[in-house]
Amino acid sequence: MRNRHTLRTTVISAVTSAVLALGSGAALASDWYGYPLSNQKGKPQHIRACGCSNLAEGNRASYYFDHRGQDATMYNDRDCPRGHGHYKFRGDSERNASFGWRSIEIHC
Numbered sequence: 001m002r003n004r005h006t007l008r009t010t011v012i013s014a015v016t017s018a019v020l021a022l023g024s025g026a027a028l029a030s031d032w033y034g035y036p037l038s039n040q041k042g043k044p045q046h047i048r049a050c051g052c053s054n055l056a057e058g059n060r061a062s063y064y065f066d067h068r069g070q071d072a073t074m075y076n077d078r079d080c081p082r083g084h085g086h087y088k089f090r091g092d093s094e095r096n097a098s099f100g101w102r103s104i105e106i107h108c
Contacts, residue, residue, distance in 0.1 A: 029048050029068055029069070029070070030048065030065070030066060030067050030068045030069060030070040030071075030072060030089075030106055031046065031047070031048045031065070031066040031068065032045075032046070032047040032048070032053075032063065032064075032065050032066075032072065032104055032106070033045070033046055033047075033063060033064045033065075033066075034047075034055050034056060034059035034060060034062075034063050035059060035061055035062045035063065035064075036058050036059050036061055037061050037062065038061050038062050038096055038097055038098070039062060039096045040062045040063075040064055040094065040096060041062075042059075042061075044059060044064075045059040047104060047106070048106070049106065050070070050106050050107070050108030051105060051106065051108075052079060052080035052103055052104070052105045053103065053104055053105075053106075054078045054079065054102065054103045055101060055102055055103060055104060060098055060099055060100070060101070061097070061098050062094075062095055062096045062097060062098070062099075063093075063094060063095055063099060064093075064094040065089045065092060065093045065094065066092060067089060067090070067091045067092045067093070070106050070107050070108050071088060071089055071090050071106075071107050072088070072089045072104050072105060072106045072107065073085040073086075073087070073088050073089075073104070073105045073107070074086050074087040074088070074089070074101040074103075074104055075101060075102060075103040075104070075105070076100055076101060076102060077102055077103065078102045078103050079103060080103045080104075080105045085105075086101065087101070
């Protein structure tokens, strides 16, 4: 009987840990949406990966940054050149007109 209880406790603990880890990771993911049209219209490019991502040329007419824990640095050049950040997001941000940034680095 004791082995069943130990096994059940171990399984419940493992499942609880996994759910908490997944839940907390999702809650902290910052999201970038770059839109092909002004006023955040059209199908956006959605970026939520940590590290550097290049922005689609056709999706730079407006944006929304949903800050959920990670800051992000914007670059005027592709591939996030080190030391050349143009702007840093430290909270939610949006713009309903075009912008010149070409890459984003989400800091995780």
